Amino acid sequence: MRTTTSVGMWAGGGFTALALLYLVVLSVMMVRELPFPPEEPFTTTFHAIMILAALILVPLWSAVHLATPADRQVFTLISLAFVVMNAVVVCANRFVALTMVRQSPGLGRTAGLEWFQPYGWPSVMYAFEILGWGVFFSLACLFLAPAFHAPGLERGIAATLAAMGIxxxxxxxxxxxxxxxxxxxxxxxxxxxxxxxxTVLIMFWLRARPRDPLR
Structure with a gap:
């Protein structure tokens, strides 16, 4: 359990920092009354944050799965599968934005480019982004919530996850x-x-779990 807790704590800390950075950048845009979709350097910043955030959720969810009692792991395993699906579609959108969308104007290849924009509607890639965060991440949260059922901290985690999922x-x-x-x-x-x-609540939960020195 020591390794599981360490991985969960590092992933949780990293995700929390990225989430707060996302909120800070978004707040700066709102204070400056900047347009949305964002312009540079905000565009690249958001892409980088979203890629890292989607990826770091995988080790965090994996740690939660391994730290959860066996009789509740069916919920955490289903939830982990949806987190992986979220990471795939979100990273695909942001990678396309950082490569094809960014380079196409300089190459004189802009026909149909609007369908691949990471923001704005209608756009295929924007639909993928919302599929990830709006559907897969929602289901990940809703399926993870039942894994936390004990009074106190666990019920607080479950309530927060349920609210996020909705x-x-x-x-x-x-x-x-x-x-x-x-x-x-x-x-x-x-x-x-x-x-x-x-994530902060989950980190407290991981720290409070009994540790098996063999894991």
Whole structure:
């Protein structure tokens, strides 16, 4: 359990820092009344944050899965699968944005480029992004919540995860009905402040777990 706890703590700390950085950058844009989609250097900053955040959730969720009692691991395993799916689609969107979308104007190849923009609607890649954070991440949170059922800290974690899952799903439903404005309201809570709070609580939970020196 020592290795599991260490990995979970490092991943949790890294994700919390990224979530807070996301909120700081977003706040700077709002204070300066900058347009959205963002311009440079905010565009690259957001891409880097989202790639790292989606990836670092995988070791964090893996640590939670291994630290959870066996009779609850069915929930954590399902949740982990959805976190991996989220990482795949989010990283695909951001990688395409950092490579093909960025280089195409300089190469004189802009026909149909609007379908691959990481922001703005309609866009195939933006739909993938919301599929990741709005559907897969939502399901990951909702399936992870039942793994925490003990009174006190665990119920606080479960409540936070459930709230994040509902908010994230609301973002996906907003896009489904064509309301991109709803995403602007949900994003800071569902994919910024909420995950940061849940991760901090999970880190406390990992530290409080009994440790097996053989693991």
């Amino acid at each position: 908010l994230s799903l609301g973002g996906a439903l907003g896009l489904f009905v064509g309301s991109t404005a709803l995403l602007g309201v949900i994003a800071p809570l569902a994919w910024g402040l909420g995950p940061a709070a849940a």
